[in-house]
Amino acid sequence: MDLATVQDQLKQAGVTDLFGTKNEVRALPTILTDDEQIVYATSGLVDGNTVLVVLTQTRILFIDKGLLYGIKSTEIPLDMVNGVSYGKGLILGKVAVTNGANTTMIENIEKGNAPILADRIKAMAENYKVNLRNPAATPALDGPDQIRKYKALADDGIITQAEFEAKKAQILGL
Template sequence: MRSLEQILNDISKIPFHDTFGTKKEIRYLPSILDDNEAVLSFTSGFFDGNTWLIVLTHRRLIFLDKGMIYGLKQREIPLDHINSVGHKIGLLLGSIAIQDGASAIRIDNIQKQTIIPFIDALNRSIDNFKTGRNIRRESPSISAADEIKKYKLLLDEGTITEEEFKIKKRQLLEL
């Protein structure tokens, strides 16, 4: 599970974002995001009668609304399910419409300066996902034993020293 600190670090790198009314949702993100899933873009807007946090990762679009006292509403759309994305920009606020084949979601009252960067990031992510160029990929599961065997071969070849092998072995075995 990603820590709140890692998520806040991701968020700090996003030039245009809006966290209005979504502090509780941001604090809840560590329990939703996978270890290898980073926040690429986000904004907030009015949807289904409440202010929601809309988060884009390399795999999915997440909508979160943490209730005032309790409860959580969460909706996700995998990137490969998004058929179209549209937007409208007004004088101060705008809206985003997302079609996922079965339904349409319209998020209103979005800060206008966040709309274009969010849409651009979403379209890039959809394209990367559909063409197999994900920003982050699942790393294959490699056991500590396999890694130790690899370092043992390096030791036998003379590429690393006995001391380097012992250090790496301790790290892998978490001793």
Template sequence: MAFDYKNASPEALKNEYRRIAQAIGDDQFFTKKELAHLPAVLADGEQILAFCSGLMDSSTWLITLTDQRIIFLDKGLLFGLKQSAIDLDKVNAISGETGVFFGKISIQDGASNRTIDNVPKRTVVPFTNLVRDAINNRKHGKHTIGAAQADDPVARLEKLSAMLSKGLITEAEFTEQKARILQSV
């Protein structure tokens, strides 16, 4: 079942981020603010496949691969937010290089080439491979469960019911959202 990043508790988010970080080899050390902000920029049902951190434009960025796009987030040292994204359908190429301790990832789309330096060496190959696989899956119509459930009214109603039973929404909010979902069918 898809993970609900937008409505998850802080503890559930922390555990999910830890699971993803362990799978990719990232330490999450320099990107805690960006990870905290990430659910706010995700679309409903969008699933995180991987993330890593590195330097781009003299700042530390969180680079997040989802089932739909690659998101670049920099929360800034004191304030502000820089955010950009590349839809997976627009990525032309991804490449990686590793050095002794760090590596670099380059992502090209039709308009630009983004290079992320000082990426932890152990994350370069898994991240680039996952991007390549996600692009291939989208080209061949293979979407993750999260993306498929975003359009499924039954799954949306089940999710809404679970939110009500957990006390995350009120009965009035449940009734309003249920009516919207049923109208769209």
């Protein structure tokens, strides 16, 4: 994956706040796998450090590129997410992600981005867990049902309109 692909995925995901994380964005091509898709991202504070929070279809990444210690990347696999909550203040918000006995608090998120991040983490984690439990249990859908399913995902903001259009064209064989 290259930087142009990462920037395109960020744009398609509707990412608006990358305050103070330009170096972290530049490091994403070396951290993400080729088949990972960015679902959402925002900047925030974790343990007092400015980080880039990146949600993909398989994990939540917390990336901090410091001047002295290089890059620090931690992750929470989506199947380990037990709970997600958010709060909003006058200007900034925060999101708490619980995995097992650990809670990661992401603070100083732009107020409008906190509920978006929380909702997308919840949706992606549930979808990931369902697919892990029942990979073959999903019944085969015909073309119109598949298109309806992807349209609902686009309407809920889980995939972008461009991704929906591409999947629709693929299903219709265009």
